[in-house]
Amino acid sequence: MSYPTNLKYSKDHEWAKIEGNKVTVGITDHAQKALGDVVYCELPSVGRILKAGETFGVVESIKAVSDLYSPIAGKVVAANQSIVDDPAQLNQDPHGSAWMIQIETENPAALDSLMDATAYTAYTK
Amino acid sequence: MLKRTALFEEHQKLGGRLIDFGGWELPVQYSGVMQEHLACRSAAGIFDVSHMGEVLVEGADAEAFLMFLITNDLSKIAIGQAQYTAMCHENGGIVDDLIIYKRAKDRFFVVVNAGNTDKDVNHILEIDKIFRKKNPNCDLRISNESHNYTQIAVQGPKAAAIVQKLTQLDLSQIKTYWFAEGQLNSGVPTFFARTGYTGEDGFELYVAWDQGPAVWRALFEAGKEEGITPCGLGARDTLRLEVKYPLYGHELSDETHPLEAGLGWVTSLTKGDFVGRAAIVQAKEAGLKRALVGLKLIERGIPRQGYAIYDVSGDRRIGEITSGTQSPSTKLAIGIAYVAKELSTVGTQVRVDIRGTKVLAEIIPTPFYKKPKETA
Numbered sequence: 447m448s449y450p451t452n453l454k455y456s457k458d459h460e461w462a463k464i465e466g467n468k469v470t471v472g473i474t475d476h477a478q479k480a481l482g483d484v485v486y487c488e489l490p491s492v493g494r495i496l497k498a499g500e501t502f503g504v505v506e507s508i509k510a511v512s513d514l515y516s517p518i519a520g521k522v523v524a525a526n527q528s529i530v531d532d533p534a535q536l537n538q539d540p541h542g543s544a545w546m547i548q549i550e551t552e553n554p555a556a557l558d559s560l561m562d563a564t565a566y567t568a569y570t571k
Numbered sequence: 572m573l574k575r576t577a578l579f580e581e582h583q584k585l586g587g588r589l590i591d592f593g594g595w596e597l598p599v600q601y602s603g604v605m606q607e608h609l610a611c612r613s614a615a616g617i618f619d620v621s622h623m624g625e626v627l628v629e630g631a632d633a634e635a636f637l638m639f640l641i642t643n644d645l646s647k648i649a650i651g652q653a654q655y656t657a658m659c660h661e662n663g664g665i666v667d668d669l670i671i672y673k674r675a676k677d678r679f680f681v682v683v684n685a686g687n688t689d690k691d692v693n694h695i696l697e698i699d700k701i702f703r704k705k706n707p708n709c710d711l712r713i714s715n716e717s718h719n720y721t722q723i724a725v726q727g728p729k730a731a732a733i734v735q736k737l738t739q740l741d742l743s744q745i746k747t748y749w750f751a752e753g754q755l756n757s758g759v760p761t762f763f764a765r766t767g768y769t770g771e772d773g774f775e776l777y778v779a780w781d782q783g784p785a786v787w788r789a790l791f792e793a794g795k796e797e798g799i800t801p802c803g804l805g806a807r808d809t810l811r812l813e814v815k816y817p818l819y820g821h822e823l824s825d826e827t828h829p830l831e832a833g834l835g836w837v838t839s840l841t842k843g844d845f846v847g848r849a850a851i852v853q854a855k856e857a858g859l860k861r862a863l864v865g866l867k868l869i870e871r872g873i874p875r876q877g878y879a880i881y882d883v884s885g886d887r888r889i890g891e892i893t894s895g896t897q898s899p900s901t902k903l904a905i906g907i908a909y910v911a912k913e914l915s916t917v918g919t920q921v922r923v924d925i926r927g928t929k930v931l932a933e934i935i936p937t938p939f940y941k942k943p944k945e946t947a
Contacts, residue, residue, distance in 0.1 A: 482600060482603055482604055482805070483603050483604055483605040483606075485605075485873070485897040486871075486872070486873050486897060486904075488871075488872075504926065506873050506897070507604075508604045508605060508608075508805060508809060508896055508897055508899065509599070509604060509805050509808070509896070511873075511875060
């Protein structure tokens with residue numbers, strides 16, 4: 447698996463894509479593989495204010511429960527209902543159509559501390 | 572250092588994801604829990620269960636000793652038959668659940684849980700001391716044979732047909748919870764037990780430790796056509812959960828007694844004295860406080876071990892989930908739970924506390940999964 451270079455990666459195995467002051471967040475391919483068959487996903491309501499590092503939801507496989515951590519502070523402006531309805535998408539396209547939430551942030555530069563694709567690839571080796 | 576079964580390299584070759592399970596390095600999954608689970612229900616799954624402990628109990632007084640050790644009435648089974656049972660502490664708490672195979676009138680093969688093997692052997696030896704005090708001249712030998720066996724389970728509707736390809740022994744003559752000692756066509760002496768932990772028909776095969784890899788590969792080859800699928804501990808757990816088979820450390824523990832754990836059917840209070848009997852009788856007379864039930868969530872979520880259960884108003888805590896998952900066969904979020912006796916009847920609505928939200932659930936009949944009727 448080669449990780450997309452236009453994304454940033456957290457130690458908790460979330461990815462973040464920055465477009466202006468909007469940050470799209472999901473879980474990485476490494477995370478979905480570690481989880482196995484994803485059967486449940488819970489996401490926050492639109493409008494919720496998140497702190498950096500705060501739990502924003504949960505993803506569950508048949509065997510495991512895993513919290514989701516926000517890589518940045520901001521307001522949730524979108525949540526991907528389609529993965530709540532069909533969590534198996536997280537195993538198929540974690541970096542694309544199975545995105546989780548979109549956060550509006552006042553400080554996108556805070557994401558600079560996250561890993562790039564090369565560093566994350568090394569981190570998960 | 573984790574212990575490895577004789578099949579360790581086979582698991583690596585198959586891409587199994589290895590984890591620590593009760594001190595053993597075993598695959599939790601190969602291709603994925605869902606796919607493995609469904610393959611076992613529709614065709615056949617093959618499992619390495621060599622981590623299970625085996626204890627041989629022999630001698631003219633072996634049966635009398637085991638009758639004193641366990642909760643079930645061992646005198647009910649014939650040579651060639653197996654019996655599921657529990658063994659208890661003096662206070663009625665469950666030491667472990669086990670299967671006993673009667674190989675001869677004076678020879679029994681006792682199979683216990685992997686994570687409990689050392690505890691169980693120590694307990695059996697303690698009880699042996701008590702038994703010997705009462706029966707000073709008894710003829711009784713106990714030996715831990717756990718390291719001598721590879722145990723492979725082949726389970727599912729196609730399991731018997733697959734195993735049959737490898738032996739001249741007529742497996743159709745072996746009924747459920749019976750066994751036979753014979754050999755494979757390759758000459759390997761094998762103990763064929765029609766037992767399992769999946770709710771499916773199938774066999775558990777015991778062979779000499781170092782014969783494991785060859786037998787495992789032969790079963791694979793034989794079952795290719797039928798779609799035999801290697802299954803890890805993950806699928807083993809969801810398969811047993813769907814049929815509400817208890818698991819030590821979840822439904823069973825040193826703190827639970829057999830009647831509340833739903834093991835009344837393997838507890839004979841009329842067979843004579845056994846370790847824990849007095850405490851179990853006392854608990855029965857006092858009235859059971861809780862019951863082991865099956866439930867499904869009505870609202871979204873997945874119940875997991877340790878989640879608290881409340882009455883439907885959400886005010887009173889009435890129990891706890893012991894095992895739970897998203898059931899691959901029924902597609903329901905299911906759980907096994909201890910709840911207060913008065914709220915344990917089928918149809919009762921309760922609430923499961925999932926990360927602070929009290930989610931509506933209902934007690935439903937078990938097993939959760941029932942095999943489709945045979946179309947013969």
